[in-house]
Amino acid sequence: MTELPKTFDPATIEARWYAHWEEEGLFHPDRPGAEPWTIVNPPPNVTGSLHIGHALDNTLQDILTRHARLKGKDALWVVGTDHAGIATQMVVERNMALHQQKRTDFTREEFVAKVWDWKAESGGEITRQLRRLGCSMDWANERFTMDEGFSKAVLKVFVDLYNEGLLYRDKRLVNWDPGLGTAISDLEVETREVQGKFWHLSYPLEDGSGAISVATTRPETMLADMAVAVNPSDERYAALVGKNVRLPITGRLIPIVTDEHADPELGSGAVKITPGHDFNDFEVGKRAGFKASDMLNMLDAKAAVVQCGGIPDELLGLDRFEARKRVVELLEASGNLERVEDRTIQTPYGDRSGQVIEPWLTDQWYVDAATLAKPAIEAVRSGAIRIVPKTWEKTFFNWMENIQPWCVSRQLWWGHRIPAWFGPIKVSDDTLVEDPTEISGLRAFVAETEEEAVSIARAYYGDHWAILTSNDAPWNPAVPMSHESTFGRDALKSVVLHRDSDVLDTWFSSALWPFATLGWPEPQARPSPSGEGTGVGSLSLTESDVPADRPHPNPSPEGEGLKKLAGRYPNDVLISGFDILFFWNARMMMQGIHFMGDQGRRPLTESVPFKTLYLHGLVRAADGQKMSKSKGNTVDPLGLIDKYGADALRFFMAAMESQGRDIKMDEKRVEGYRNFATKLWNASRFCQANGIGGSATLEPPVATLAVNKWIVGECVKTIQAVDLALADYRFDAAANAIYQFVWSQFCDWYLELIKGSIDEETKAVAGWVLDQILVVLHPFMPFITEELWHALSSREHDLIVAQWPMADARAIDPAAGQEIDWLIRLVSEVRTARTELNVSPGARLPLHVRGANEATDARLARQATALARLARVDRVEGNASGGAAQVVVDEATFVLPLEGVIDLDAERARLTKAIAAAEKERDGLAGRLGNPSFVERAKPEAVEKAKADHAEKSAEAERLTAALARLG
Known part of the structure; x- marks a missing residue:
């Protein structure tokens, strides 16, 4: 036994014990034969530092992990960090700017090397901070979403999905962040209310017989309009359908079409259609018969105006907002601006860059999320995955049942580079053509390695073509091209495959976290007490485990996909904030079920990534507001x-x-x-x-x-x-x-x-x-x-x-429990009475008992010593006379004579006065709370304080009234 210091000082013990646990390997799963228990941490951004949300999330995970360990389970808490493509590239570029450097001053390889250098020096801050919190993670096998083993899993998933037709390239609108120069997901867009305007424009009919009115919050986009839509039931425009209008400024002719999107009750009932710059218009354009390759894109990657059909030279190169001002001026000068209204506009912003997001038409890679979502939906409906709290299920189903194609490509340099090489289309054995304006205008060769891509290309082009490769992209997506070229320019008849320059969305890789962290896609993993050989936790591989000649794509042979994770898949539980339910949780379900379920051949209960998904809330400021640096209400x-x-x-x-x-x-x-x-x-x-x-x-x-x-x-x-x-x-x-x-x-x-x-x-x-x-x-x-x-x-x-x-x-022992419970209640009541009646703490009082049954008498005898010491009373026989306080516990009444102990009349007066004061304050607060004007107009915190004060004064009045009644 070691004598404890008089003062408890957390700082002196925390660092010492954490270092001891980690040095002794006590976080590492090492209990052969014990039931495995596994949880993975939501990998924090490698750029991050511990914030209060992390503290909540990881505390809950650690509670479950330590509990499982104490229950004798072989508990593994998988730890790692996410490479955080956008965030990390932003951090490194900001650091470079301090030295007057830009990313484009370096080659891609040189820049990526700088990111790795930054990661080695500064990228582990949050993991050091998690140790401060006491997280019992398996640090000996820390993972990173860009480490070699994990990257192999990412490439395999991409290639397999492509070969299965579940991942494809398409020309669609994306949320484009001009500040970052990349597409971002819907979930990374935050909508803000902005004071803007509503411009009403007049588009003249081609035949000069009149004009049609449209309205827009983004007048600059009229330069890329391709149609005007009216509702098919709107009789006002029935005679105009099929006719053309002439666009102001550009002079282009565009048709009047019908579409249910046009609301006859809204404005003029006619809407301008800009399919290359509006998500709704994109769908209208497709219904009107416009191919994506024909849709006009009037902006480059920095949201500056480019030529797309008749745009005056004076507008070219202008930023979109500068172009807006000039377009409005030109419309007003030409008489095509009817009127302008002030309007509150719901405006999309990038959550990282703070830039206004631009719907932008570009070529991207997409995952068929709707197909992958179906088994995930069934997993939750069937109970294979339990969502806690259950109230989140409705939100989950609503989003998953209406899920859109998932854009997984990002225009960055840091991340998992997409394993696709592009070459021209083979028209004949000797003629190859390319047309970058068409999705089908280039042939994609998707493979995990460059060597495999070359092999696939050689089979496509034929042996008489020499296959060369380049890490440069075949075109700049910001500068569309529209030419044809013939290859076979010299006697060597060579063809160059260009590597896709994009990287994968960070959430694409983190969706594999529950199984890729455990060694997948290695053929099989087995428990290894030493944890040596793989660097992936308690897993090791043996050469004999590798089956020969597997087909591609690779459905694991009978049960192999589960054996390889050494009994740790599915994970037991996932703890997550509700705010990443769709960013991460749902995507783990989709990818996990697909790849660990042997493509539907394994039951859902064995295919899901986790058995339980626990979604916790947000940590808010004391006043209930969401924490943000801009508000200055964050907590470290x-x-x-x-x-x-x-x-x-x-x-x-x-x-x-x-x-x-x-x-x-x-x-x-x-x-x-x-x-x-x-x-x-x-x-x-x-x-x-x-x-x-x-x-x-x-x-x-x-x-x-x-x-x-x-x-x-x-x-x-x-x-x-x-x-x-x-x-x-x-x-x-x-x-x-x-x-x-x-x-x-x-x-x-x-x-x-x-x-x-x-x-x-x-x-x-x-x-x-x-x-x-x-x-x-x-x-x-x-x-x-x-x-x-x-x-x-x-x-x-x-x-x-x-x-x-x-x-x-x-x-x-129920009887013993009842007896001590009775003693505690009696002592508590006596102490309360003494305090309320201002009896001196040191005064010993006689105690008279009335109406006690045999059981109570026996208890009084057994507990006499404790009662005398704790309540400072001594039992006496006979009845009390004069003023006394009375305490009732069960069937017995306990009387404490107070004559000569306190001034009874003065005490009654004091209590009466105090009761009146408490009741007055109570009633005043009740009146204020009953006033609708106060409740509706006052700040929420003021209303809450009034409620708390009212409850406090009500309780005080009741307590004092009871004290007065005790005096008899």
Whole structure:
């Protein structure tokens, strides 16, 4: 037993214990024969640093991981980081700008090398910070989405999906971020309300017989209009359908077409159609018969105007917003601007760049998400995947059942480069042509390696063509080309394959996280106690595991896809914020089921990436607002750890996490949980001082005293409550159960009840209960519990690998529990009465008892010593006379004579006055809350404060009234 310091100082123990756990390999799964249990962390961006959302997410994961480890399972928490294509490239380019350098000053290879250098020096900050939080991750096998093994998995998935027809290249509109120069997903677009305008334009009919009115929030796009649409039921325009209008400024003729998209009740009922710059118009254009290759694109990658058919030279090269001003001027000058309205416009912005997003027509790679979504939907409907809380299922189904093709290409240099090489179309054995304006104008050769791509190309072109390769893209997507060229320019008859310059969307690779981190697509993995040989956790490969001559694409032979993950797929649970349900969670379901399900030949229960998906809420500011740097209301979790300790922050997160509801940040609560840790520390010091140490048994000691039977029973009930809560992912209920037991029952009552009478039985029971507390509390507060575990006794093993207690209901003694519960209630009532009536804490009072039955009399006899010490009363016979306070517990009335102890008349006057003051404030607050004007117009925080004050004054009035009634 090591004597504990008087003061609990988290900083002195946290670094020491974490280093010890990691050095001893205690986070590494190494329990041969034990049930495997696996969870993967949502890989944080390699550019990131620990924010309060990370603190919540990883605390919940660590609770489950440590709990599984204590339950004897072979727990693996897979850890790693995401290469974060856009974010990382932005960081590195900003750093380069400090040295007056630009990405384009270097070759692609040189720039990527700089990113790797940055990653080696600065890219591990968040992993170091996760250690500060106490995360028991398997650091020995940390993964990175760009490491060699993971990259191999990404390439295989791309190639297999392509060969299966589930991944293809298409010309479509994308959300284009001109600031970043890349496509981004719908989920990376945030919509803001902006004060803008609504311009009404007049388009004259070709025959000069009139004009048709349209309206737009983006007048510059009229340069690329291709039609005017009217509703087929709109009789006003029936005679005009099929005619042409002449576009102002450019003079181009465009047709009037019919489409249900045009709403007769909205504006003029006619809408301009710009299929190359509006998502709705794109669909209208397709229905009108325009091929994507024919749709006009008037902007380049930087959102500057380019020629697309009759655009005046003065507009070329202008930024879109400068072009808007000039187009409006030209329309006004030509008389084609009818009027302008002020309007609040819903405007899309890139969540990283802050630039207005431009719908842009370009060639991209797409995944057939609708096909992959079907098994994922069925997995949730069938229960193969359980979503907690269940209320998120409706949102999940709505999005998945209406899912659009997933654009997976990004115009970046950092990331997994798309494994596609483009060559010309073979017209004949001697003639090849290319037309970059057509998706079908180039032949794509998709393969995991350049050598395989060349082999496929050689089979396509024939042996009489020499196949060369280039890492340069065949064209710049920002500068469309429209020419044909004949290859075979010299006697060598060579053809050059150009590598696609795009990289894959970061979410494409992270969708493979649950299985690619475990060694897939290696043929088979088996448990390896040493973890040597692969660098992928407790997996190792043997040469004999590799089957010969597998077909391509590669459906794993009978059950092989699951054997290769050594029993760790599906993962047991995934913890995630609800905000990445579609970014990541749904995509893991789609990819996992497809690739680990042997293309539908394995049951869903074995194919899904995780059995349970737990979605937690956001951590918000104290006033309920979303945290943001611009608002200045963010909270640094490392600062909270420095101030209160990691254990206190972790316990706050767990206690406040209530099945997906958002958490309001409350530093006072964090401070309160630091006080909770201090209370446990002081309780352990008390135990040490009284000869109470760690327990030598897993079973509870034999107890004969009611107080010892009671605390054993309450301990077992707490273990049961925590077990049930964690099984249901009720982190708040689990934390609050252990908190109440430790603070109230063990520290406040049990240790008080045994003071002065600590015999050998009590030492054994107290030591056993304290051990159970440390084990059950360990997942929530790992540092203090490990420190106390070793301080209380010489242990054979660390607490992190101890055994979770069994909640044996046979250890619960109902009679003993009822007796101590009665004693606690009686002492509490007497203490309350003394406090409310201003009785001096040191005064000893006589206690008269009326109406007690035999059971109560027996309890009074057995607990007389404890009652006298804790309530400072002595039982006397006879009836009390004069003024007295009365306390009722069960059937008995306990009377405390107060004559000569306090001034009864003065006390009655004081209470009466205090009651009147409390009631006045209560009623005033009730009146304010009953006033609709106050409730509707006041700030929400003011209304909430008024409600809290009203509740407080109501309770105070009731308490004082009860105190007055006690005086009789």
